[in-house]
Amino acid sequence: MTLTQDAAAAEAAAHPRRESVYRPGHPVDIRRTVGMLRRGPGDPTMVFDGAVIWRTVRTSRGAATLALRAVGDEIRASAWGAGADEALETVPALCGAHDDPSGFDPSHHPLIAEVARRSPGIRLARTNEVFDALACAILEQKVTGLEAFRAWRLLVTKFGHRAPGPTPRPMYAAPTASEWHRIPSWDWHRAGVQPPQSKTIVRTAARADSLARAFRAATTGDDRDRVLTSLPGIGVWTSAETRLRALGDPDAVSVGDYHLAHEVGHALTGHRTDDDGMLELLAPWAGHRQRVIRLIFASGVSEPRRGPRLTPADHRRH
Template sequence: MTLAQDAAATRASAHARVESVYRPPHPLDLRRTVGMLRRGPGDPTMMFDGPVIWRTVRTGLGPATLALRSVGAEIRVSAWGDGAAEALDLVTALCGAEDDATGFDPSSHPLIAEVARRSPGLRLARTGEVFDALACAILEQKVTGLEAFRAWRLLVTKHGRRAPGPTPRPLYTAPTADEWRLIPSWDWHRAGVQPPQSKTIVRVAERGARVSRALLATTSGDDRDRVLTSLPGIGPWTSAETRIRALGDPDAVSVGDYHLAHEVGHALSGHRTDDAGMLQLLAPWAGHRQRVIRLIYASGVSEPRRGPRLTPADHRRH
């Protein structure tokens, strides 16, 4: 660590703590609700430390760090940084307060009915961070999770900002759209990001604020897809992944995912299916298809692996 980095780390840790308590009017499983936002165990923007979830936030007043802990029926929150007060305002949406399950009927399938009964605290988190969700999803296009998580870790650590607070390990806020645009080609290459993905992130970053405003103003899945897929390099899969993280969209389905159709088919019908078959199986829950997918993952029911894992390719050698 350089002297400048050491000084920045010292300043980051020196912020006073601000505290708050959120008392959700419904059961809340904090780990299953907020934890799904973590991009791998080395995510530089988020980590688990026993019962505490640490998450960095970029606000209009500056970087902030949140520490969330579930205690009884309360979520106790601490925040550090210039943007601490603004970050506290984001906690309720992060904990699924805006998730509306009206009209969801799990009773038409025994597995979904049982998991819904056992998991009343599973909510859909909403971050409101449209560009961050887009950048994550673009990095995950056509690569393994390990490759995408590594790229996210390397790029955010180098080009993001050190987050404030006494985090168990150094955490960082994700780069702003303007900062993503300035990442040099060699850093993309070292992170193993292919040119189509890096160019897509840069192009989206050029209109990041407009895209965020347009997406946050939409109210239907079709309109959300229309906004996102109008961007070069953004297809239905990337759109759905963005909707899930940024908006907590209860109906988004990641069509084109390498594993998802197989997992849904196995859980709901006992055998593999393709994307068309998955959509047919999920059709009874229109409006809540992502909620059903989350319940499937929470069930622990998973299709047995039939072959070796896909080996990540090292594009840095080329």
């Protein structure tokens, strides 16, 4: 065996596969629930492999890998690495165990009612990884998804931690906040991250623990927004994106998104709208507006493209 194979064999022997079964008691579509956390098809932290979703987890004992598969009414999880048991504990939250749809009335609009009836397994995932969600959102500020996903892939692969287990391709757990803080300026530049975004991540990384505690302690969306937007470079869009991934916030709405208002307007009225119009359309579902947005995405109804796809600018040349 090669040195790499020897190391892999030693790791497997020291930390064999651990398994658990989650029985949620209600339908869960893991592809639409857990899968929405994937940051593009090349995401090094999440891979779709047939019916299995592979996801890396950074635990207190190091990087771990989860493999999730729905079998009947069960979600079967396997985990590898020193933090395997800790990773298995995250499965219920990832699969929407904390998502409470009480009070949600889809009947305010026929499309929402139909999709809710047809897709009862859409739940809101919760990672509890506040800084990771925040870093992703900051990378996505004012750029195309293609640019943001590329930056995430390059930085996590270089500065993250190789994931254990028989993953379908090499996978990595995201860097810790202190590791994000130490990324050199030239590596941000090579990844195509503009200085305002890299500086915001570095500043935020220095306060990651206290920020996460305050964010989790906040009990309303407005309070969570105030925690995050108190920092330079973080606005309501970034806060909403963090809320929906880290806490599965059912009411988070990404005001200021380039496409979202157009898509919501088209789905609910057949016409484009702006942010104010979107908020008015979503008002009947106050407390569950993110849930409605997820159902709109699941409906397949989408505004037709009006022009050629935006070509990303290569800021590394400047």
